[in-house]
Amino acid sequence: MNSNRRDFLQNSLIAGMGLGALSVAQSTSAAEKSGGLIKNGDIILFQGDSITDTGRNKKDADEPNVKSNLGKGYAWLAASQLLVDFPENSIKIYNRGISGNKVHQLADRWDGDALNLKPNVLSILIGVNDIWHKLGGRYDGTVETYENDFRALLKRTKDALPDVTLVICEPFVLRCGAVNDKWFPEFDSFRAAAKKLSEEFQTVFVPFQSAFDRAVAYAPPEAWAADGVHPTSDGAALMAHEWLKAVGR
Numbered sequence: 751m752n753s754n755r756r757d758f759l760q761n762s763l764i765a766g767m768g769l770g771a772l773s774v775a776q777s778t779s780a781a782e783k784s785g786g787l788i789k790n791g792d793i794i795l796f797q798g799d800s801i802t803d804t805g806r807n808k809k810d811a812d813e814p815n816v817k818s819n820l821g822k823g824y825a826w827l828a829a830s831q832l833l834v835d836f837p838e839n840s841i842k843i844y845n846r847g848i849s850g851n852k853v854h855q856l857a858d859r860w861d862g863d864a865l866n867l868k869p870n871v872l873s874i875l876i877g878v879n880d881i882w883h884k885l886g887g888r889y890d891g892t893v894e895t896y897e898n899d900f901r902a903l904l905k906r907t908k909d910a911l912p913d914v915t916l917v918i919c920e921p922f923v924l925r926c927g928a929v930n931d932k933w934f935p936e937f938d939s940f941r942a943a944a945k946k947l948s949e950e951f952q953t954v955f956v957p958f959q960s961a962f963d964r965a966v967a968y969a970p971p972e973a974w975a976a977d978g979v980h981p982t983s984d985g986a987a988l989m990a991h992e993w994l995k996a997v998g999r
Contacts, residue, residue: 794871795867797872797873799847799876799879801824801847802825822986846863853877857903874919897943920945920957923975927977955996957992961988
């Protein structure tokens with residue numbers, strides 16, 4: 751790891767997972783006013799695609815707070831910090847991300863993998879496959895499809911769990927690997943749709959793209975996500991920091 755990247759991580763992430771000298775723009779969340787959204791007894795659920803999945807153990811997914819069940823990425827890194835803050839299993843954390851998912855595939859499994867767990871805090875990162883698979887000729891959805899499907903999913907969630915705290919994570923990419931000019935400007939419309947829905951449903955919003963846009967000033971895009979989509983360990987650490995900041999840890 752070069753010194754610039756190391757310094758960036760130390761200053762804005764690793765040092766206590768604090769705000770850091772180079773933290774990204776403030777997220778709009780009630781957490782910043784309340785001092786933290788997560789409380790004793792809460793159930794926290796991470797949902798999404800491969801960026802959330804990160805090789806988690808699906809066989810024992812019903813057992814919370816276990817590293818292998820939480821994967822190898824930002825969900826585990828964020829969870830590990832929360833479990834320090836809330837020891838003795840006073841909270842329960844699950845990961846139900848599945849590689850390759852688009853919004854409609856979340857919807858297909860939403861009862862069993864989300865609503866039935868009755869989470870107090872539900873974090874959703876989804877969107878990159880909705881454009882990636884389209885570019886690859888495997889899907890014909892549009893930005894409007896993404897927005898409408900996502901809106902329906904959020905409404906369904908709030909109808910079933912009116913007190914749930916929703917966390918919408920901004921889809922992100924870095925310009926390297928699989929990500930080229932063909933992704934733009936369409937991908938920015940997916941990001942805008944996620945932000946729009948966050949405001950519409952008054953959720954916590956995690957500005958991942960802003961974080962990575964700042965990070966590339968300290969190390970090339972490949973250092974944070976080698977293929978432009980899936981974070982490296984450094985990228986996952988940055989994501990965990992931003993997620994924890996957004997929920998007010």
